[in-house]
Each structure stands twice: as structure tokens, then as C-alpha cells.
Amino acid sequence: MTAEAPLLHARALCFSRQEERVFGPLDFKVAAGDIVLVEGDNGSGKTTLMRILTGILHVDEGTLELEGKPLRNIDAAGRIVFLGHQLGLKADLSPLENLRVAEGLAGRRDGVDAMAVLREVGLSGYEDEPVRRLSAGQKKRAALARLMLVPAILWLLDEPYANLDREGIALVNRLVQAHADRGGAALVSSHGTVTFLGGEPRMIRMHA
């Protein structure tokens, strides 16, 4: 039996914008069950890396493989969930309605439902409030609820801790840990010098 290909495998991954190197070369592997912290200063290319890993941004130099096959957005669809600075929530819809859309588009993990995940992220009582009336932290929580709902295996979280209170940070860590325990993998980016994740997570260091 051949060794199973890692979930995500980057070799000499670089990205340049107008001849100027944004980051790289980066080499890393992410296997099922891994939590990887992407750390770097502002402007060091964390968001760019995340967008490349979603397959939305093209691979400039080097190779990037998802389960042994070159990552292309079309094939990766459904395997990856991305939480970026834009949360992908419709401001005129309620958290529950937003989740229903996500559920329709991407499916639902077995054994969870929209109301339960909203309760778990601490949005009980806000299910039917339009997202525009929620605070920045609550919006983030509504977006986190989507992660729990959809059955994607690879979580790409770009600065998930921004706007969250202490309890929210603990929530992110709990969700990521639970996802890793289920056999999923997560890449979490942070500009902070302190890591919020418990234990010693793997690190990808980006340099500006």
C-alpha cells in the first residue's frame, strides 16, 4: 500500500506581484488532523497565501497539491472552507438565513443543524436578527457557525481572532481542535506574536 498523499503539499511556493516577491519560497505539508498556524507581520502575504490555498488565486511559482493532485479551484470545491476578512454574510439576512444558504450550497455535516451551531457559537436569540445589526464580533461568530455546518475537510481561517473577545478566541480554538480531532485540518493565520492555540501548533512563518 502506498503512503497516502498529504492533504495539502506545497513545494517552493512563491507569489509575486508586479515582479515584487510577496512571499516564498514556502515548503509545507498539511495532513489530516493537523492544525497549522500561519504567522507573519502585516503585509507579509498571509491573506495572499490563504487565497492561493483556496485555489481562487493562481499558483505563481512552485507546486501546490491537494490530496496529491494539483490544486485547482474547480476540483477543490467543497473540500475547502475559507473564512476571510470578508465574512461572506449577507447583511440583510439573518444568521439563520445565511446558514440556510450555505447549507444549500455546500451541504451539511452529519449530525449538526443550523440552530444547534448558532447556539454553540453563542448566537442564541440572534437567529432572526439581520446580520447588519450584529456587532463585529457577533458577525464573526455567525461566520464561524458556517464552518461547523458545512462538511469541508480543510479549514482556511484568515485572522479568525480579529474582533473576538476572550471567550470568542477560546471558541475558535475549541472549534479548530474539534475539527482536527474529527480528522480535518486547519490553517489559521495570525499577525499576533502570541499564539492563541493551546499546545505547540505547527508554524508557517511568513517574512515581509
Added chain:
Amino acid sequence: MTATAGAACAALLRRDLLLAWRRRGDIAMPVLYALIVATLFPFALGPEEALLQRIAGGVILVTVLLAMLLALDAMFRGDIEDGSLEQLLLAPQPLALMLAIRIFAHWVTTALPLIIISPLLAGMLHLPTPVMGVLVVALLLATPLLSLIGAILVALTAGTRRSGMLLALMLLPLCVPVVIFAAGAVAAAQQGLPWVAPIAWLGAALVLALVLAPLACAAALRIALDA
């Protein structure tokens, strides 16, 4: 539970219609615009019935198409700004199909109200009643065609700021044949000539656009986001 294409289409359509309903004022804008333009024509040209009758079909077609242009620019803007488009790209559904649904929803919320009021506008300009049917049929074919062509151009200009001007310039030459055929059908009906041929041309173009536009749109949006 994995998502089926049908469930995804239903969820997306429901979302877009719900969003449109929550912002009803935006739907009313093109309708109001068309109403104002059609009202002003008789004031500017004088209430001479023969003259108004002659120009009624053309005026209404141009008014409706221009009113659609007002809302066209916003087709994907909201989705790009709030990150919904990225979610759509990452969903395990064919992007072209999802975009087809979005274009359909956009047509329902912008063009359909215009088509519904078009007999009223036509009445104001003394268009003979028997011709109204042909006008509505021409609009039913011309407006989705314009939505589909417009969607490609909106997708192409999605990455650029202030894309409105560029969009209008690019859309103009593509609008011309649509207007010619649609107005041709109405004019033919008014003169008692057979009007099926221009309608058939519009129908053929619509079928072609229905198949190709969502694919082109998907490719264009992927390029726009890859920057």
C-alpha cells in the same frame, strides 16, 4: 448530507429574491425611471396621437433597456464586496449553473417589473392594443438576452473600480441588434406585417446566450478574483 445542484439552486434563488424583497426600494428605481421617461415624451413632443403611435414601440423598448442598465452594474457587486462570491466559488456546485440562477434572479427582480408595467407605458403613448402582445413578447425575449450579455460584461469588469462607464461603452454595441430586432417586430406588427421572423431571431440569440453566457460569466469572474 451533501448538497445537490437542485438544492443549491433553490437556496441561491431564495436568497436573491429574499434580498431583493428586503430592499424593495432598489426594485422600484428602474420602474420609476421608465415611468418618468415614458411620461415625459408626450410633453416634449406634443400630444399628437399619430406621432406618438409611430414612436411608442421604440421608445418603450429603449426605455426598458436603459432602465435595466441602471441595475445591471450591481449584479455581482454586493457578492464581491461581502465575500459571498468566494463562498460561491468554493461551493461544490458548477459555478456557471450558480451564476445562471443569479442572472435569472436579477432578471426577475429588475426586468420583470418593467415588463409588467410596459402595457401601461404603451397605453400612455397610444400604442394600438393588438400590438401590445407583440411588444410584451419582444420584451420577454430581449430583456433576458440583455441580462445575460450584461452579466458577462459585468463579470469582465468586476475587478476594476468605477466599472460603470466601461460597462456602458461595452454594452452599447451589443444592445443595438437586440433593439433592432425587438423594435422591428413591434413595428412590423403595427403595420400589419408578419412579425415572427425578428422574434425568432431574438429567440435564437436568447437560446445561444442561455447556454454560453453563464459559462463565459464564470470564466470571467474567476479571472476577476484571481488578482
